[in-house]
Amino acid sequence: MADPAAELQRQLQLLAEQFRQRLQRDLPELSAQAEALGKAANEAARQPLLLAIRQQLHKLAGSAGTFGFAALGEQARRLEQQGGAWLYAGQCDGSQLPAFIADLQRLSALAGNAGPGGSSEPLALAFENRRTPLDQRIAILEEDPVQGQSVELTLQNFGYQARWYASAAELSARLAQQDVDALIIDSDHSAAPELLAGRTSQSGLPLLVISSSNDFASQLRAVRAGAVGFLCKPLNLPSLENALQRLFSLQQGQPYRVLIVDDDLELANRYALVLRQHHMHVQVCHEPSTVLEYMARFAPEVLLLDVQMPDCEGPELAQIIRFNDDWLRVPIIYLSAETDLSRQMQALLRAGDDFVTKPISDNALITSVFSRAQRARQLSNALARDSLTGLLKHADIKEQVSYEVARAIRSRRPTSVVMLDIDHFKQVNDQHGHPIGDNVIRALANLLRQRLRKIDSLGRYGGEEFLAVLPDCSGEQAQKVIEEIRQHFTRLTFQAGQQQFHCSFSAGVVQSNGEQSAGELLHLADQALYAAKHGGRNQVRLAV
Numbered sequence: 001m002a003d004p005a006a007e008l009q010r011q012l013q014l015l016a017e018q019f020r021q022r023l024q025r026d027l028p029e030l031s032a033q034a035e036a037l038g039k040a041a042n043e044a045a046r047q048p049l050l051l052a053i054r055q056q057l058h059k060l061a062g063s064a065g066t067f068g069f070a071a072l073g074e075q076a077r078r079l080e081q082q083g084g085a086w087l088y089a090g091q092c093d094g095s096q097l098p099a100f101i102a103d104l105q106r107l108s109a110l111a112g113n114a115g116p117g118g119s120s121e122p123l124a125l126a127f128e129n130r131r132t133p134l135d136q137r138i139a140i141l142e143e144d145p146v147q148g149q150s151v152e153l154t155l156q157n158f159g160y161q162a163r164w165y166a167s168a169a170e171l172s173a174r175l176a177q178q179d180v181d182a183l184i185i186d187s188d189h190s191a192a193p194e195l196l197a198g199r200t201s202q203s204g205l206p207l208l209v210i211s212s213s214n215d216f217a218s219q220l221r222a223v224r225a226g227a228v229g230f231l232c233k234p235l236n237l238p239s240l241e242n243a244l245q246r247l248f249s250l251q252q253g254q255p256y257r258v259l260i261v262d263d264d265l266e267l268a269n270r271y272a273l274v275l276r277q278h279h280m281h282v283q284v285c286h287e288p289s290t291v292l293e294y295m296a297r298f299a300p301e302v303l304l305l306d307v308q309m310p311d312c313e314g315p316e317l318a319q320i321i322r323f324n325d326d327w328l329r330v331p332i333i334y335l336s337a338e339t340d341l342s343r344q345m346q347a348l349l350r351a352g353d354d355f356v357t358k359p360i361s362d363n364a365l366i367t368s369v370f371s372r373a374q375r376a377r378q379l380s381n382a383l384a385r386d387s388l389t390g391l392l393k394h395a396d397i398k399e400q401v402s403y404e405v406a407r408a409i410r411s412r413r414p415t416s417v418v419m420l421d422i423d424h425f426k427q428v429n430d431q432h433g434h435p436i437g438d439n440v441i442r443a444l445a446n447l448l449r450q451r452l453r454k455i456d457s458l459g460r461y462g463g464e465e466f467l468a469v470l471p472d473c474s475g476e477q478a479q480k481v482i483e484e485i486r487q488h489f490t491r492l493t494f495q496a497g498q499q500q501f502h503c504s505f506s507a508g509v510v511q512s513n514g515e516q517s518a519g520e521l522l523h524l525a526d527q528a529l530y531a532a533k534h535g536g537r538n539q540v541r542l543a544v
């Protein structure tokens, strides 16, 4: 297989070569326009020429630096500003016009030597660590044995390989083996101050800190030790797991989807190449009028928008996108050669979230896009997902069932719907308290998430009730999978203080016959669940 770094260099060189060819076409054209400007009889003839020249210069100012023609880009920007001022004033300064024309005609000389173009230093993103959720190894430092055991057991129930250590020496011995994916430290542990003080944000291993005090100083200490999460006692274990999931999903989540809208073909392709090298999924749209189709089809999580385009300006396009409520969460970053701060502000006031000035270094581009995409996905998950389980909420899973059922009818493939409910859950709450009940719900949610396929959809339908839709899966197959999950779930041991207990669930499964509506299938799954409950619970029934 080709060396990826060498392949990247090859592709970057190819794009630089295409850009060089474009310069060979554009610069003589610019020179001819400059000559025409010099010969123009009056201001009325000069102004349209100046407008065309300024547009060309604007493109060059934004792109040349990225392809390694830094001097050309800087000179183009200076001339663009001068031309812009004359356009604004409505007339050229006669005394400076000959020098302006001469500078334009000399631009070709600056296109001779290109530097490296962009920056090729690698960006340290947390992608190396790609374990599946089932085998993530968590080490916990906790002096209180009840708390230590409870965290260990609950995280095991949530699907992690969790191990509790009461002594710092034992923990250090484990860490020396370098087989831990995340560390949880109780800052009230007698060895914690020293351990935390010895760590920095660069220490590598992700850290979550538990603390009995929520004050600013404790949180600052945690941040300085490189903590990615801070949790206060009494410990809410689902919240602890939320922090772990955020951490691991960052490491192994789906690539972020980025849409670039820019009429400059080479530049957009170069940005796309750089972002793809950093695990992002990128599409390029050169035609502003087609952007709505891209939005609907590709569902980008970040939009990179050029400001000056021939048929439609970036801020106009951003306003059109903001008309649609479905895309309100998509951050819009303007990527533009516009350096005038007040015009940047005007663009942001119309629509859009950020402004990045071209030419931009590769690392700055990656960081801007990555941080926006990460935040957008976190927000979107927080809004669409149930906070206790991280699964789809009631309305969203119902919508997903409708979507899959409609698809099954079209494709004539079997699709199964599963409704599932924890048995005697009221007793769990009554006997052990609501927070322990929450741990049980979370454990089942994780088990289902881990055992079902990526193409299956899963949601929290009600309090202790779950709904899943399994495309391309017969009723018998679905029953078998859910039965395995049921058996696994009954083996989990839950802890409430010194007490241990077990739980079970009942489930109803129905396979679409290609004719029923989503509502009818939900009703049949519910009936099968009812039959399972009345048949003695702790079982999976297939609708007949």
Ligand SMILES: Nc1nc2c(ncn2[C@@H]2O[C@H](COP(=O)(O)OP(=O)(O)OP(=O)(O)O)[C@@H](O)[C@H]2O)c(=O)[nH]1
Pocket (backbone or CB within 6 Å): 388, 421, 422, 423, 424, 425, 426, 427, 429, 433, 434, 435, 436, 437, 438, 441, 462, 463, 464, 533, 537
């Ligand atoms: N801990 C916790 N409990 C919840 C949550 N949502 C709903 N519940 C509780 O879930 C219980 C559901 O009880 P019931 O519907 O009576 O059913 P059950 O006790 O599970 O009995 P069967 O379903 O008949 O086996 C109620 O006590 C609710 O308060 C939640 O988010 N967390």
